Amino acid sequence: MTVTDAPAQATFTSTDPRTGEVVGTHPVHTAADVDAAVARAAEAAAWWAGLGFDGRRTLLAQWRRALVRGLDALARIVVAETGKPFDDARLELVLAIDHLDWAAKHAEKTLGRRSVSSGLLMANQAATLEYAPLGVVGVIGPWNYPVFTPMGSIAYALAAGNAVVFKPSELTPGVGVALADSLAEIAGGRPLFQVVTGFGDTGAALCRSGVAKIAFTGSTATAKRVMAACAETLTPVLMECGGKDALIVDGDADLDAAADAAVWGGMSNAGQTCVGVERVYVVDTVAQEFTDRVVAKTRALQAGREFGPMTMESQSAVVKGQIDDALAKGATALVGGAGSADARLVEPVVLAEVPEDSTAVTEETFGPLLVVNRVPDVDEAVRRANATGYGLGATVFSKERGAEIAARLRCGMVSVNSVISFAGIPALPFGGVGDSGFGRIHGEDGLREFTRSQAVARQRFALPIAVTSFRRTSAGMGALLGLVRVLRGR
Incomplete structure (x- = not known):
């Protein structure tokens, strides 16, 4: 769904690069608009996280089927705003749909709670690890692959249990709006995936809006400006920048x-x-x-x-x-x-x-x-x-x-x-090093990128020797050190 337009709001147009023809008019969303979108997304995120892996997988499968049904129509919007050949646009969509399917199906295995070894010294503890959603993820997307590239963040963030606020390139806003609209109906109108449109100021507002993370794709120079804006609120970032492959x-x-x-x-x-x-x-x-x-x-x-x-x-x-x-x-x-x-x-x-x-x-x-x-x-x-x-x-x-x-x-x-x-x-993570950025989309790494790990240690029984207590004795510590020397000193 798109952000509700304010009265007399400034607008801009997207054009067909082949002809210069205007193909769409979109609002220039302000910082207040962006903040409102993030607030709505926070409520949707709570509902979305509460569905659990099964509920999210079911809804994302419905979205996948809807994208397949509307593939050609969405591809035509891609063509109109980028100028690329129709079959190139369709290939981009096919790949994005495949990634959405994978993310939805593998989220639980990758992120769900699992037991890990406690080790011999902590054998009285049961240890588990799981990955919880961050809440609201902001995505700033590029114009060259306006569906496939941002969906590497959007699909994986959604599968991980987050809501998304997406700022598409000002060259391809219609693609972003159509993509979000395709999910809105399935989500019952809930603001699970919203789009804010505009220029650099809109993107900067998203960086400062209090989202839990920003996933950015674009030039290295712009990435540095995005990071600077995010640093003001210690908002973590994922950076997918340029290359010279x-x-x-x-x-x-x-x-x-x-x-x-x-x-x-x-x-x-x-x-x-x-x-x-x-x-x-x-x-x-x-x-x-x-x-x-x-x-x-x-x-x-x-x-x-x-x-x-x-x-x-x-x-x-x-x-x-x-x-x-x-x-x-x-x-x-x-x-x-x-x-x-x-x-x-x-x-x-x-x-x-x-x-x-x-x-x-x-x-x-x-x-x-x-x-x-x-x-x-x-x-x-x-x-x-x-x-x-x-x-x-x-x-x-x-x-x-x-x-x-x-x-x-x-x-x-x-x-x-x-x-x-x-x-x-x-299944393969996507991302670079150096001036090409850091963090990963796609694969298990891409799912974990939009979560926070939570480690839990649950005591199953008390140890006969107290070592993390003021009841600790020298004899008890001596026994512990003796055990360490036997087990770890060889």
Whole structure:
């Protein structure tokens, strides 16, 4: 459900990046609006937590079925606000629905009360551990995957027993509203999942609203501002930021599959993918053959057909700046080049021999620009892949050494002999290190991210020797120390 609009409230529009046509008008929610939404969510959270795992699983299954029934309609809203192809939008929704299903079905096993060993010294105690919901979780989402990415927080937070207040990107507010509306009817109108719309001030208000946690997805620069706002109230944060993901091609790789993965990973969604491929390091022995394949596959693409425009208009200038910087420093344009990013619809670009100090190598691109550099061996490929402050995802193509190479990469996720596959596996946690953020969505880690652990020790019988009492004696302590020396001193 959406927050009730106040009289004479300021509004803004969302537009289709392909045509500039207005596709929706939405309120600019104020700090007071946000606070009211969080207060309503707190009441809904108490009801939701009281349903228990079975009740929540049943309701979330109803939501899942409703999302499947309305998949195409929601996909059309995604297309209208992002400009991405219809089937890309539908794929995004399919993956989000799969994650919702997994989270609902695995919440009890992951979070429910379980017994743990008390240890020999505390054998008189029964120890249990469980994970309780936080209450109200604030989610600040991105525009590039306006359903799949925020649902990595929303679905898991709901499955863990929390209510959610969601602030979608100002570029895709209609997607957020439609997503929340799809659950409102099933929840009987209860404010379990609310949307607040607006710009940075609305997001900052959510950070200061007293929510139990903020889950943010966006740029590293914006993440720092979000953290600063949350620090004022000691609100914990989950940060999923940008990446500069590398793809490593070993000498024994399936080159056609590797080239296909490089082009898809770099160009799909117009390159606007945080875990998309931006850098390729290919060993010398297969570099020419691999590069020829990449060039042929890229030349077969057409901007506006296989992928859409830059959803955020200013991103074209970022891509153009990186292309110009790389070419000025000696890079070779194999596909496209200077002038390819002069409009909102950026043409696919492949650059080779790009200096490692070029911004096309050091800074996140978020556009259909692929850097392909030769390296003498895998060791150098790993060194260059790790030579960045980012550490989100990576890809490795190698028939024999894929797992070995993956283990050497400083990042949160790796796909071996495929691309971005980790994001589609609900059981795997998703997140990065360094400038790519911290905390995890998806999987068991993602469920626990939106809970607080509670440890309980219950005394089953009294020990014959009192050690945590003023009745303690020297003889009793002596006996305890003797036992420790026997058990732990060897």
